[in-house]
Amino acid sequence: MTAQPPKPSPRPAPPGELRASHDDREAVVEQLRDAAAEGRIDLDELDSRLEQALKSKTYAELAVLTADLPRTNSAEDLPPLVLKGGLHGASRGPGRWEVPGHVIARGGMGGVKVDFTRAECRLTEVAVEVYGETAGVTIVIPDGWAADTSGMDPGIGGLRDKTTPDRLPGTPLIRLTGSGGMAGVVIRHPNRWERRKLHSNPTQG
Incomplete structure (x- = not known):
């Protein structure tokens, strides 16, 4: 019995031929509208390009539609968000805000709260560096987001x-580092009061 020659393994598709997702098409639509x-x-050109964007099936087809447009700033380009509690405390959220790749929170004397529940996050992972210090730091993330706290020193x-x-597919991972300090x-995820507020004002900016 003669041995069968090994079947050639399938070659990976070039990046441009990879299938685009709904989110990929929506991102191009947003860039075209901007x-x-x-x-x-x-x-007229906007209408034509929007129609093509919605019909595009691959990354290459989408890339053609924005090739002559300047690259918009991405979340990776945003400077780190730095929050210092000081004497009176500091917070970010729960209104709309764009999440950068790096967040630094120092509790100070007044404490810091970072609320991601209404934040716009286009990243798969966010580095959050926290220092509880005297008054502590509270981080609130939406249901479906996950956190990695293995790099934290509890203090x-x-x-x-x-x-x-x-963790739900497509949601970011919050990677926590730093120290718990004194406080x-x-x-956590939203508490009962925060959930009630989210449900009663789902589109609050």
Whole structure:
């Protein structure tokens, strides 16, 4: 019995031939609308490109539609967000804000709260560097987001991780580092009062 020659393994598709997702098409649609608002393309061309974007099946087809437009700033280009508690405390959220790749929170004397529940995050991972110091730091992440706290030093105040490990596809991972300091660090999902507020004002900016 003669041995069968090995079957050739399938070759990976070139990046441009990879299938685009709904989110990929939506990102191009948003970039095209911004370009029209800035006067870079006229309304007729916008309509034509939007139609093509919605029909595009691959990255290459989408890339053609924005090849002559300047690259917009991405979340990776944003400077780190630095919050210092000071005497009176500091917070970011729960309104709309764009999440950069690096967040630094220092509790100081007044404490810091970082609320991601209404944030716009286009990253797969966000580095959050926290120092509880005297008044502590609280991090609130939406249901479906997950946290990695293995890089944290709990310090005297400790670390309380009340998040669930059930990460939904396409959501970011919050990678926590730093120290709990005197007052500690808490990372959690929204509490009952925060959930009620989210449900009663789902589009609050």
